[in-house]
Amino acid sequence: MSDRLDWNDLRERRMAEPGAAETYEATRIAFELGQEVRHLREGHGWSQSQLARAAGMTQSAVARFEAGGTVPTLPVLERLARALDRRLDVRFASNADAA
């Protein structure tokens, strides 16, 4: 049942470490990106293996990422975006901007 772990699990896990108050946000972003990739992938009707091949990675890497197991790097995000026919968008938004 530790299948789809949810956000609170990850939060507890990461917040236990020292100086994690900032990494916390990065972990949240990673988690959300994982969710989004899963949705996009399923929208394409692809398996993790198929996405992995399209993005130049392995099924295990896709699974790890979708589960929020790691905070992904920009190159990986870029490759996933390409495979899913998206554009990776990273920017410093004004704090007033809507989510």
Added chain:
Amino acid sequence: MSDRLDWNDLRERRMAEPGAAETYEATRIAFELGQEVRHLREGHGWSQSQLARAAGMTQSAVARFEAGGTVPTLPVLERLARALDRRLDVRFASNADAA
């Protein structure tokens, strides 16, 4: 005068490696983020040392990042965003969206 190195320098450097066609984009993003941080920092009237302290890193790390010397990780971007009173925004945008 290898002071402010420009984008073409970095491009040549990175594209020389194999399988760099995707990492290329990530490098471009890193470069642009570096520029933006520099602008934001200067907008605040801060030195690299001041920003470094606010973001929990060292002056050398800030310099390296602003120069595009590395592709930054999400935790680092998050800390910089906070220090600069911004919100880090990462998403998979539709390819049709404007830049």
Added chain:
DNA sequence: CCAACCCATAGCATCGGTGCTATGGGTTGG
């Protein structure tokens, strides 16, 4: 001329993400 900043860069240790292989449990379809 010297002190105090600015920034760029080098060298090194460490940490963590990625790539890889292999496994295991679940489900479906023959």
Added chain:
DNA sequence: CCAACCCATAGCACCGATGCTATGGGTTGG
């Protein structure tokens, strides 16, 4: 019942980003 998928996870090697200290050159102000 078995084959062929699905996905999650572990263990490992490797690479690269980060953190750190220490420079060095440039500029400014005394």
